[in-house]
Amino acid sequence: MSFYKKIRNIAFLIEPEKAHKLAISALKTGIHIPSNNNSELLKQEVFGLTFNNPIGLAAGFDKNAEVPNEVILSGFGFTEVGTVTPLEQAGNEPPRVFRLPEDDALINRLGFNNDGMEIIYDRLSKTKKRGTVGINIGANKDTKDRLSDYQIGIKKFSTIADYITINISSPNTPGLRDLQSGQHFQELIKLIKAHKIDGLKTPILIKLAPDLTKKELEIIVNLSIDGGIDGLILSNTTVERKDIMNKKFINEEGGLSGRPLMQKSTKMLRDTYKISEGKIPLIGVGGIFTGQDIIEKIRNGASLIQLYTAIVYEGPTLINKLKKELIIEVERYGVKSISELIGSDIK
Ligand SMILES: Cc1cc2nc3c(=O)[nH]c(=O)nc-3n(C[C@H](O)[C@H](O)[C@H](O)COP(=O)(O)O)c2cc1C
Structure with missing residues (x-):
């Protein structure tokens, strides 16, 4: 049993949100697990950015961009901060995060609690980034115009984000996921296209819900390709x-x-890779706990992956372990780079 698993029973006596706050505070003091198991085999270029390894920290852990460098230094290939909304927001009433240890799962209904765009912009612009940092943007709960909130977010962060994720898939802001429906999604794509015509260079990704039907997914994927979207993230929580x-x-x-x-989420990833014929890079997220899980996501079409819940159950040393397992797997397949495995279960 790992050291973390031994102390986990004690950590789990603390209410989930408090434990999360403690983790952020510890990272802020500079405490982090030093990164190892770095290898050229895991390095890739995706949407014009360099990733030292394909493992990213999913949105929701560092909502306020307080510890992007500490996350990178502990071995992640990239981190995604947010979700950030234009205005500061308290989120839903606590309790709003629940542990389901029998299932290695969490349920959350945080509701985009965050410091708001101005403070987070300020914080990030003062941070000398040590790696790839994406910014995940959303709409305020009480906004009159959701699309305009995304427009504000893109404008604000395009100069300091390595990539921007449009999050239209959180189940915790009423009505937000409606933006995934055909007509609304088309309007969103139009808006992003207009920014691109105006010279926007920052890659734009869209994060989707795993509860879409195959038909809905097909429409979204085709509109995304036509609209020049740089990548899709599959998936958010269910x-x-x-x-x-x-x-x-x-x-x-x-x-x-x-x-x-x-x-x-892996089924959705596979469907998306098939629909898109590999034309758009995909980030696979959802339920990853082992190196095998990562390989499964990659073989089903993911160029990169992200995780969150496994850190809660396995602790921060997990990343080095995952990289070690990945290197062994890549060597076993006899390929020169992990990128050669993308979609290999489908081709
Ligand atoms: C406590 C918690 C908060 C989250 N907050 C966000 C968020 O603000 N924005 C977002 O796009 N996803 C958020 N997510 C979803 C994760 O980014 C990820 O898509 C999801 O948890 C599936 O990955 P996992 O199974 O590895 O945790 C959150 C997840 C958790 C557990």
Whole structure:
């Protein structure tokens, strides 16, 4: 049993949001696990950016961009801060994060609690970035015009973000996921296209929900390719509750993440890779706990991956372990770079 798993029982006595705050505070003091297992085999160029390894920290951990460098220095290939909304927002009433240890899962309904665009912009512009930092943007709960919130976010962050993620898939802001419907999505694409015509160079990615039907996904993927979107992130948390063992929190409202999401989000990734014929880079997210899981995402079409829930259950040393496992896997396939494995289960 790892050291973290031994102390986990104690850590889990602390309420989830408090434990998260403690983790951020510890990282802020500069405490982090030093990165190792770095290898040229894991290095890649994706949407014009260099990634030392394909493992990213998913949005929601560093919502306020307080510790991007500490995350990178502890071994991640990139980090995504946010979701950031134009105005500061408190989010939903606590309790709003629940652990489901029997399932290696979490349910959260935080609701985009964040310091707001101005403060986060200020914080990030004063940070000398030590690696690739994406900024995930969203709309305020009470906004009158959601699309305009995304427009404001793109304008604000395009000069300091390595990439921008448009998050239209959180289940915790009422109505937000409607932007994934045909007509609204078309308007969003139009808006992004207009920015690109105006000279926007920052890669724009869109993060989707795993609960879309295949037909909806098909429409979105084709519109994204036509609209020059640089990448898709698959997926956000799910509102589905299937095969969950924990009975205490199963009916809590919110998005489910962690191990139960692996199969569903990987299926969506595979469908997307097939629909897009590999024309648009994909980031695979959802339920990753092992090097094998990462290889599965990559072989099903992901160029990069992200994770969050596994850090809660396995601790911060997980990243070095995952990189070690990945290097062994890549060597086993006898390829010169992990990128050669992208979509190899489909081709
Ligand atoms: C506590 C928590 C907060 C999250 N907040 C955000 C967020 O603000 N924006 C976002 O795009 N995704 C958010 N997510 C979703 C994750 O980025 C990720 O898509 C999802 O958890 C699936 O990955 P995982 O199974 O590795 O956790 C959050 C997830 C968790 C667990």
